[in-house]
Amino acid sequence: MAETTKKNSSNAVKFILCSLLGFFMFFVSIPFNGKTTIPVDHVTTLLRNLLGTTVQGYIVLIVVAIGAILPFVKKTWNKSAKDLVFSIFKVIGLICAVMYVFHVGPEELLANPDLLPYLFVTLCCSLCFLIPIGAVFLSFLTDYGLMEFVAVFLQPVMRKIWKTPGRSAIDAVASFVGSYSLALIITDDMYLKGRYTKKEAYIIATGFSTVSTTFMVVVAKTLDLMDRWNFYFWTTLLITFVVTAIVARIYPTAKVPDEYMEGITPNPEATVTKDHLKVAWHEALEAVDRSGNIGTNVLKNTKDGLRMITNILPTILSIGLLGMLLALYTPIFSIIGYIFYPFTLLVQIPDALLAAQSLATTIAEMFLPAAFVTGASLATRYVVAVCCISELLFFSAVIPCILSTKIPVKIGELIVLWIERVILSILLAGIVALIVF
Incomplete structure (x- = not known):
């Protein structure tokens, strides 16, 4: 009896300390060196500043x-059509990295701030350090009872509205305050551990993996909306998750089987109807009891983070560059924009065609539309600013991140989901703009 009590006390301390550390690192924004963000981001910035621009560039190049080389070493490059295509894009990504680091190749690609400088410095250099550092602390967030504790209280809300477990609320918050890349590491980890089904992981990865609040600030500043920041932030948050709730009930999400990954032991949430605090505490301590060694968990998550960056950095460079070139130098997105034109007209956006055509570029990069509507009306800027975030899926970063996980998502389905999300975002943001502006 005394031994059991001692074990429970030890597990309780472990749960509280590890959860507090995980919560602090991912969810508490603190000011430091003139920047207010989460500690994981501060640690990343400190490391990057310590290394300097040149060293960062060489590290990214190595990654x-x-x-690019691993698929050929492992002989998986031609395992399927998707593997073949992405292996080719990874090689192209390596060529792009070499061009940028050694400054060889077309000057337009190297000097235009919207092309390789943006993809290599803003995206790749950031993700190359943010994902592994985030992965180091990820174990404290996912393995020591916090998700189980939160899940008991949020289970009814998450299940009814988004068809996902209560523990998925952590994923949603991690994206908004941290990064979609960190949230996707959490989602992939939970799926591989049998804590999410295929459908649940699918909904979370394609519906909660938003860009962070930091990116929202950049969009708001670009479109001169900072004087309405709180209105913009909270309506965007609401619209994003309303869109996810709708998309979770229609094709292609509706057809995804609600079953666990093959060969994995299911670990679903237990349905709780009473004594929520007591059950939450018990579930948390049970999770701690089966959590294993902290060092082993941290090492495993770090390896997963390193695996993810080797997967996504080459494709961000190649697919992102292709998308940027198409957006900047061809009419393809202007043509695609006509898909959304009837909907921008329906909600009476003042610059309906401009908004529709600019939003078509979100599939390449979420920030691109902002560049096209800086001089547009307030209502147009607001709708575009919201849709930049709530559309969620784009080829320069999020889509390669999703495809690098084990979650069963296909490229064709992601494009359908993108179209659905843009249309629904236009309608919802347009209604808000009609009422307010």
Whole structure:
């Protein structure tokens, strides 16, 4: 009896300390060196500043090279059509990295701030350090009872509205305050551990993996909306998750089987109807009891983070560059924009065609539309600013991140989901703009 009590006390301390550390690192924004963000981001910034621009560039180049070479070393490059295509894009990504680091190749690609400088410095250099550092602390967030504790209280809300477990609320918050890349590491980890079904992981990965609040600030500043920041932030948050609730009930999400990954022991949430605090505490301590060694968990998550960056950095460079070139130098997105034109007209957006055509570019990169509507009306800027975030899926970063996980998502389905999300976002944001502006 005394031994059991001692064990429970030890587990309780472990739950509280590890959960507090995980919560602090991912969810508490603190000011430091003139920047207010989460500690994981501060640690990343400190490391990047310590290394300097040149060293960062070489590290990214090495990571991209490993990512491009691995499929050929493992002989998986032609395992399927998707593997073949992405292996080719990874090689192209390596070529892009070499061009940028050694400044060889077309000057337009190297000098235009919207092309390789943006993809390599803003995206790849950031993700190359943010994902592994985030992965180091991820174990404290997912393995020591916090998700189980939160899940008991949020289970009814998450299940009814989004068809996902209560523990998925952590994923949603991690994206908004941290990064979609960190949230996707959490989602992939939970799926591989049998804590999410295929459908649940699918909904979470394609519906909660938003860009962070930091990116929202950039969009708001670009479109001169900072004087309405709180209105913009909270309506965007609401619209994003309303869209996810709708998309979770229609094709292609509706057809995804609600079953666990093959060969994995299911670990679903238990349905709780009473004594929520007591059950939450018990579930948390049970999770701690089966959590294992902290060092082993941290090492495993770090390896997963390193695996993810070798997968996504080469494709961000190649697919992102292709999308940017198509957006900047061809009429393809202007043509695609006509898909959304009837909907921008329906909600009476003042610059309906401009908004529709600019929003078509979100599939390449979420920030691109902002560049096209800086001089547009307030209502148009607001709708575009919301849709930049709530559409969620784009080829320069999020889509390669999703495809690098084990979650069963296909490229064709992601494009359908993108169209659905843009249309629904236009309608919802347009209604808000009609009422307010």
